[in-house]
Amino acid sequence: MTKILVIEDEPSLREEILDILESEGFDVMGAEDGVQGLHLAQTTPFDLILCDVMLPEADGYTVLSNLRQHPDTVLIPFIFLTAKVTRENVRQGMELGADDYLTKPFRTDELLNAITSRLTKQAAIVQIHQKLTHLQHSNLLKDEFIETASQELRRPATNIMMALKLLRQASNPEQTQRYIDRLQQECSREINLINDLLDLHYLGVNERPLQPETVNLQTWIPAIVEPFKTQARQRQQTLWSNIPPYLPMPTIDVADFKRILSELLNNACKFTAPGGKIVLEARCDLTASDAQMIMFIVSNEAEIPDEFIPNLFQPFYRVTEVDRWQQGGNGLGLTLVEKLAKRQNGKVQITSKAGWTQFTLQLPIETNLPVALAPN
Template identity: 30%
Template sequence: MTTTILLIEDDLLVRKNLQDILELESFQILEASNGKEGLLIAQTHLPDLILCDVMMPEMDGYEVLQNLRQNPSTKNIPLIFLTAKSELESLRAGMDLGADDYLIKPYSIKALLLSIRLRLDKKASLQEEAQQELSDFRYRLTRSLPKRLNNLISPLHSVANTLKQLSDNLTVQEIEEIAEKIENNSVEIHRLFINLSLYSQLEMIASNPKMREAYQSKRSQCFPSAVITKVAQLKAQQYQRLRDLKLTLQDTKIALSETNFKKIIEELSDNAFRYSLPGSTVEVVSQIDESRYRLFIIDAGQGMESELYENWMGNPKSSLSDPKGNLEGFGLVIAKYLVELNGGQLHIESIPQKQTIVHLTFSLIS
C-alpha cells in the first residue's frame, strides 16, 4: 500500500523540489500552499505523515498542528516541522503541541528521508501494538462470555425445574417471584447480546479513521435531562431502589444523539446500582460550565480496587475480565467509546469500598 505524505509549504520551488524527491522514493504526495489549505486536505484525505513549514500565510504551522491534535481523526498523524534557524526559539511551542520532529533548513535529503522513515516506523509499531491489544481483548472477551451467559442461563433451568416439580403447590406470590427472575435474566441476556453487537460496531469505527469521520459527521443533538430522568428512574425501578435515586439536573442541548446518550446513561446508571447497596444514594448531577455540559454519576458502592482502577486508567479494555474469567466493565467500555466518538470525555474517580464518581463532559449547542 502506497504511503501518502502531505506537504504544506508556501514556497512553490521548495514544495516542488520536495515533491520530486519524495516521489522518487515511491511516496504519494499531496500538496498545499498554506496552512489553511493543508489542514483541510489533512482532514479530508488523512495522510500517513505531514511535512509542514512553520511560517506561512493565513495559518501558520503551529495553528495547523493545534487543529490536527484536537481532531480525533487527525490527532495521531505524524508531523515534521520544516523550519529556519531564526525560528528555533519559538519551535519549542510547536514541540509542546505534539510535533514529532523538526528539520532546520537547509537540510539534506538523507536527513529528510531518515526522519520520515523513523516517524513512519514508529507509527507502524504503535499500530501493531494496538492490533495486538485488540487481539488480546478479543481473547479475553471470548473466554469470559461463556461464563457470563452460564451465570444468566443456569438460574432459568433451575426455575423451569422448580415449576415442573412444584407447580401445583406454588402460591401466586411465589409464581410472581419466579416470573420476575425469568424476566430479569432474559433482559440481561438480551442486553449482553445487544452490547456485543454494539461493541463490534464501535470498535470498527474507532479503529478506522474514515469510518470515524463519517460517524462523527452525522452527530445529532439532544436535551439530556429528560433522557437522564427516564433512564435512571427505570434502572432504579429495576433494582427496586427508586428511593435511593437523587437527580439534580440543569437542562440544555448537547452535541450527541438521544439514542447514544440513552445508552451511555443506561450503562453507567446500571453500574451505579449494581455495585452499590440498597439504601445508599445514587446521585446524578449535571452542571453547565461555559461551553461545556458536565455530568456526574455518583454512588457509594464498592468502587474499583486500586489495581483494576489503574488498569482502567491506562487501558479500559484491559479491565474487562478478571483472572477467574468474569466479564466485568463491558458496559463501561461501551459508554467510554460512545462518549469519546461523540467528542466528549469520560473520567472515573474511585475510592475502594467507599465511592465511585463517573464524570462526563460534552460540548454545548448554542
Template identity: 30%
Template sequence: MKKILVIDDEEWLREMVHLALQQKGFEVVEAENGERGIEIARKELPDLILCDVNMQKVDGYHTLSSLRNEPATASIPFILMTGLADHAGMRHGMELGADDYLPKPFTIEALYAAVDVRLKKVTAVRQEAERKLADLRENISLMLPHELRTPLNGILAYGEILSSDSATLQPQEIAEMGQVIYHSAKRLEHLVENFLIFAQLELLGSDPQKLQALRKETASPASLVEQQARAQAERANRPNDIRLDLKDVPVQMSDEYLGKVVGELVQNAFKFSQPGTIVDVELSGAGEHVVLVVTDRGRGLSPEQITKIGAYMQFDRKMHEQQGLGLGLTICKRLVELHGGTLSIQSEVGRGTTVTVKLPRASRQ
C-alpha cells in the same frame, strides 16, 4: 494491484494521468464525465478516485456526493482536481467528503504524492481496524464464556425443573421460578446488547466518516435523563432513592447514546449501593460543556480498580455477585470519548462513587 478511477472531460488529461499511474504499477480505468464515473465506480469499486470538478452533465461535487451516499462507495478515497481551487470551493468539497484537492496544473510528482498519501492513509486505517478487531476478539474470548454462563445457568436449571416436575410444583413455586427465568433472560439480553454496542464502538473509532455521522445532538436532554434515571430506580425497587437536579442544556450526543450512558451509570450506582441510600443525578451547563454527574453512597472503588476499567474487568467478582460493571463503564467511557468528551471517576472505598461526564455543548438553532 491498486485500481484508480480517473474522471475528467478532457481526454488529453485522462490519458496523461492514465499513463503516469500505469508506469507506477496501478490499474487505471477512465470516465469522461461524472455520470459515467458514478456508473464505473459502482461497478469497479476502485481503491481511489481522481475527479475533475468542472464537467458537463454531472460535475465533481455531485459525483462525490452521490458516491458518498452509497454504502459500497462511501469510503473510497476521493481527490478533486480543479483549476479553480478557491477557499469556498475547497470547503464545499471537504464538507461533501473529499479527501484532498489537486490544483491544476499539477506535476507528475504532485500527482504521485497525492495518490501515495491517500492510499497510505487507507492502509493505516485498515490496519488499525484490524488491530481493534483482534483486540475485540481477545476481549470477548476472555469475558464472554463466564458472562453468558451465569444467566444461562439460571434459565437452564429452572427450565429443567419446570419441564420435569411441573405436576408436583405449587403455583407459587412455578411463579417464583418464572421470575428467576425472566430476570436471567433480561440480564442476558442486556449483556448481548452491551457486547454488540462495544463491538460497534471499537470499529467506529477507526472510521472518521462514520464517526462524524455518529455525532448528533439532543436539544432537550433533561426529560430523557429523568426518564432513564427513574426507570433504573424502579428496576432496583428503589423509586424513593433517586434525587434529580437537571438543567435543560443541549448536548452533542444523540438521545439513544445519551440514554445508554445515563442508564448504565445510574444502574451501576444502584447496584453497588444499599437500599435507603440516595443516588444523585445532576445535569448542568459549564461553558462549552454539558456536565452529567452520578453519585452514590455505596461501597466505592479503590484507585487500582478505577485505573483498570476494561471490557474484561469485573471488580471483586468473588466478593460481589453483581456483574457488568466493567463492560458497562467501558461502553460509557468509549461513547463519551468518541463524542469528544471525558468520563472521570472519583471514589472512596466504603463511602461511594461519583462519575462525572463532560460532553460538548450543542448550539441552539
C-alpha cells in the same frame, strides 16, 4: 533531533565528519576506537552509526556483530567507513547486517545522501514494525475478548438448562413459579449480554452513524431518571436530580446519551445500600475557560476500593464485592459508557472517596459530530 555516532580512529577525519553533521542539524557524538564506540552505542540511543572498519581495540566487524545481537541495537542503521573495499569485505559486512559502505575519501554530499537514504528506510521499517506490533496486540486482545465472551454467554445458558431441569421436577405451583422466574431472569441476562456485545461490535466498526440533536435538558432528562426513581424507592434509596434552568442546550446523539446516563444510574442503584442517596446533577461554569463543556455527575453513597478503579472500564470486569443487591451484570456497561462518551468527543471519569462514588461525564455543548445522511 536525529542522533548519530561516529566511530573513527583518525582524529582529523572524525572531527571533520562531526562538524559536517552538526552543521546539518544532527546531534552527534564521536568515539576513537571500537571498544569506546561499542560502549556508547549500548548505553546511548542512536538513530544511526558511522563506523570505520579498521579500528584499534575492536574492529568495525566486532562492533557491528555485537550490536546486531542485542534487541535494543539490532535495528540501528550502520554504515561502514573504509579506505579499501573488496568483495570479501562487503560480503562480510553485509552478512553481519551492515546497511551501507562509504569509501574514503568521500564527498560531503555522498555522506549526507547515504545518511538520508538509511534514515528514510529506517523510518519505514520502524513504522512497519509498529504496525505489526499493534496488529499482534490487537489480535491477542481480540482472542482474549472472544474467549471471555464465550464464557459469559455459556453462563446464563447453563443456568437456563438447570432451571429447565428443576422445572420438570417441580412438585407444586410455588416451585414452578420460582423456576419460571429464574428462567426469565437468565434469558434477560443472555439477551442483554448479546445486545451489549453487538453494541461494542458496532462501535468498533462505526456501524451506526451519529445523529446529533439539540436537546432541552430540563424536559429531557426527567424522562430518563423517572424509571430509576421508582427502582430506588423499591430499594428504600433516595434519588434526586438537579438540572439548572440556565444550562445551555447541548447538541448530542440522544440514543448514546440516554444509554450513558441509564448505565450510570443503574450502576448507582446497584451499588447503593438501603437508605443511601443517589444524585444526578448537571453543571456548566459559563465563566470558566472550558465553558464549552457541560458536565453530568452521577454520585451515589457507596465507596469503591482504590484497587478496583483502574479496571472499571475494562470489558467483563465486575466489582461483586460491593454489589449490594447481587444484581450481577455482564461487566460491559461501563466499557460502553466510555466508548459512547468518546464517540461524542467527550470523556468519563470516576472518583471514589469519603463514602461516595462519583462518575463525571463531560461533553461539548456544541459538537462537530457528523450528521447522519437521510436515506434516498
